[in-house]
Amino acid sequence: MSKALSALALLIPLALFAGRAHANSQASGNGGTIQGVVVDPTGAAVPGADVIITNAVSAYKQAAKSGADGTFRLVNIPPNQYRVEVTAPGFQVYQQSVPVHTQVPIQVRAALTLAGSTETVEVSASAEVLENVPAAHTDVSQTLLADLPIGTTGQGLSDAITMTSGGVVADSNGFFHPQGDHGETTYVVDGQSISDQQSKTFSTQLPANAFQSLELVTAGPNAEYGDKTSMVVNAVTRSGLGQKPTASLDLTYGSFGTLGEEATFGIGDSQWGNFLVANSDRSGRFLDSPEFTPFHDKGNNETIFDRIDFQPGGHDSVHLNLFGARNWFQIPDTYDQLTQDQRQQATTLSFALGYQHSFGPQTLLSINPFWRQDHVQYFPSSDPFNDTPATVSQNRHLTNWGTRVDLSYANGTHNIKVGTQLMQTRINENFDLGITDPAFNPVCIMSSGNAVIAPAPVSPDACAGLGYMANPNFSIGLAPFDLTRGGSLFHFRGAANIDEEAVYGQDQISFKNLTLTLGLRFDNYDGISTDKLVQPRIGFSYLFKQTGTVLRGSYDRTMETPYNENLVLSSTTGSGGLASN
Structure with a gap:
């Protein structure tokens, strides 16, 4: 496994310099690209034309101007259905409906008609609003994210998902249950797969203001998605590509002494871009309190996210996502725990590189190596007997690293993707426990x-x-660990490596009103337990234009993997825990 990952990692710098600059270009990450040329009735280029893409449902909008040669390019577009509108002085308005469901750049040739001309212009499609795709999902735009009443410290992403997606039930402290399943969610952030729990009691979260869009898939996941699929969050982060210097600063204050600061800064041109997010918040009610009046419940959260884009040539693009975050909080007490002073700190570091190379206008190679680590520390009171009913301490590391490689092909009817993901999870756990209440056992x-x-x-x-x-x-x-009866602390030290390999292939076939998806995935899981499974993914959707209705159906076989948090400890003690041993 490690040798395979190292070999793939060595291919990346070689690939960065292998491509020659051509006319094609794309944005690195999960976002799509629309590019093309604006011409007049004679076929001559029209410079300075305004090109705007919009989605009426999500309110997403992006604009560009055609260059001296009539070409234009819009990048980092969230997956959705868009209306392309081209305007230029002396010409009629050109409109076309364009679906963006692939990372392969979509080509548009906008042939303008002279103003006042009686000639009828046929565009390739009407401006449809509905997405005719088999996957049941919700699209969340940056505009909607900014309008949501997200006020809970350290769990903005969880709140956004709960507020916008159907079939998701909120739980305490940022937990949520998609489709009745606890925490079985995979986040795919610009090609980086994250399937560990993201609630603030286990980890940290990417800030909501770092996202350009979220696609929340609750049924019919494509074959490229595995691990945990009760919900798939396909996320596109904000980019500074082609952006004039822009910045924002938000300050908020609320009850329980809650104070938040959010800052963003973006800058770039056609070849490079940088988008930075820095957030900080604190509250006297960081976790949900077991009492009506919270006490010993202070906490704070700091996050920083930076996306760096570089396009050295027309065929290549690179992006680097850097993320660091920290949660520190007190464990809220009840009235019978007035002397208790337990605290927890979670820190996260993440580095994710994305490289894309286009082989002509229809084929795109994507390589996404990544490394991510959670470090969680749980601190007991200085006097163990101030903790009740037990004193607990923990120091654990959870590290994911690997590579995902995709090859995509799109020709209008077929949208094909084949790929593989190799990932290793390294777990290191240290845990101490002692009973301090003589009435507990x-x-x-x-x-x-x-x-x-x-x-x-x-x-x-x-x-x-x-x-x-x-x-x-x-x-x-539990008797050997009862400190009130001469016992001693339970000490646990454990480590494990989990290797996961996956290969997949899928084809989305688009007809006039019918869309079919055919996919197949194979997963091999080799950790404390082992399993492997072949997983067919089949779906369809049919658009009834007269009523504006989309009928969807799918059959999906998935292999849900165990939670990685405290996995070594729970596997060692068994299903009944220490009490059964």
Whole structure:
């Protein structure tokens, strides 16, 4: 596995310089590209024409001007259906409907007609608004993200998903349940696959203001998506390509002393771009409190995200996503835990490179190596007996690294993608636990059923001799770690590597009103447990234009993988935990 990943990594710098500059170009990442030329009735180039793409549902809009040779290019376009509109003085308005569901640049030839001409101009398609694709999904634009009432500290992305997608139920502290399944969500951010839990109690989240768009897939995932597929979040981040210097600064204040600062800055031209996001927020109610009045519940979150784009030639594009974040918070107490001072810190570092090379106007190669690490530390009170009912400490690392390679081909009818993903997850866990409440696992009980909290006896056999009854619920597996009865801390140190290999192929076939998807995926999972599975993915959608209705159906076989958080510990203790040992 490691040798295969290293070999792929060595191919990347070679590929960066292998392409020659041609007329084709594309944006690196999950976003699409629309490019083409504006011509007059004689076929001559029309410079300075205004080209605008819009989507009436998401309110997404991007504009460009045709150059001296009549060419134009719009990049980093979220997957959706768009209306292309071209205007120029002395010519009629040109309109065309263009679906963007591939990373292969879509070519548009806008042949303008002279103003006042009686000639009828046939465009390639009407300006449809509905997406005729089999996958059931919700499109969330940057405009909608900015309008959402996201105010919860450290979980803006979770809140955005919960507010905009059907079939998703919110839980505490940023957890959510897509399609009734807990946390089985894969995030694909500009080609980087992230399937670890993203709630603020386990990790950190990319800031919501870093996204250009989110595509939330809840049924009919394509074959390129695996691991955890109850929901797939296909995310396109904001880019500075072709952007004049722009910046924003938002300050918010709310109840519980909640204070937030969000800043963005973007700059670039046709060959390079940079978009930076820096956020910070803090609150006196960082986690959901077990009491009506929160106490010992302060926390803060800091995130920084930077996307760097570079297009050295017409056939090549590169982007680099850099992300760092930190959550620090107190564990909220109840009224019977007034002396407890438990805290947690989670830090995340992520580096994701994307390289794309186009082989002509219809074929595109994408290579996406990535590295991501979560480091979570849980701190007990300085005095273990201030913690109740147990004192706990943790120090764990969760590291993902790997490479994803795709080859895409699109010709108008067929949208084909074949690819592979190789990934290794390295888990390192350190965990300590000790019982500090003598009533939590009492050896003996009184006739009234109340616990005997005396440090002796330590064996149920001695209860009757002291006038007590043996506790029928006594867990002998916890007795060695009961600090109130002479026990010692439970110490756990464990590590594991999980290797995952996947290959997939899919074809989206578009007819007049019918769209079909045919896909096949194979996953091999080799970790603490092992499994492999062939997964067919078949879907269809049919557009009834008269009523504006899309009928969708799909059959999907998926292999859901285990959670990586605390996986080594839970696998060692077994399904019943320490109490059953």
